[in-house]
Amino acid sequence: ENLRSSVSTFSNVHYPDLVAACDYVITKPGYGILSEAVYAETPVLYTDRGKFPEVPYLLKALQEEIPSAYLSNEELFSFRFDSAVARVKSWKGNPSPVFKRDGREDVKHAVGVFLKLI
Template structure:
């Protein structure tokens, strides 16, 4: 693995020199920062977490991850600048860092127009299962337990069953997020950003032993209408209790707003290096 990294560092550095690359933007690996250092150019980190933080969580089981985390932390320190996204985790000390606005995919339609596009009915509650390739693989959801007023929808979930689940044609996923009444997911930065722009509440479940999870849950508490649901209840399609909770408890309402349009922040910082 170390030999591969040395080889890749040499190849990428030579590529940067040959093609007159003057700046590297990384989301959110430390290795491109090392390439920039080797090439003698500047680098910008962009992200809400660094991998040294993620790997250090596993050092309790294997010291290898502690050593790897130490190495990555050093690499991050050579970044010229860091642009920190919302929902951020603890990070290494950067030479210069700036908290920027939210970066994420936005719907092209209003909630009303999005629901019309997908043919959603006013008397039905639509719950979008947003799990990507993780969390529901090989799982048979017990859709027979759903009440007639609840319809599960999904798109881009590998192997998802069609029995009891609507899988519509989708050209722009954030429009489906906007059309849904709720998104049910294992929290990650991307889906949180999409839900924030679409103003769609979130039903979230566990993500296992992953260090970012607690910080994303804290973000859900601060910025979203959200509620926790156990994975077994998702599989058994028992949503009534959590829907009652999210619609009746005052604490489920957002407490703070997020600065949006982080893309503009990124572009303005990039132009400073031009």
């Protein structure tokens, strides 16, 4: 089966909407994509990023707090995602309560602070 023929590409799509519409995000770890995936509650399949100072912290979050699984470059480039998908489905981490926050409380606090200033 030629999996590459089943890959779709899109233009002019709002990035956060695309992340929310996906079953999984396949990416290298980065603050932006992980933030969007957490907000959208979309599991992450991640591959190597390289030697950047933030990598250990991002990997720790992926392993402990974000439903995720490692995907080797070999698996990525040969479109073999089954093993990583199975691992993310059986992920046993413990999501941080920070990831379950309700933004209404943040807005309420910000408005309260603003009103005290005027």
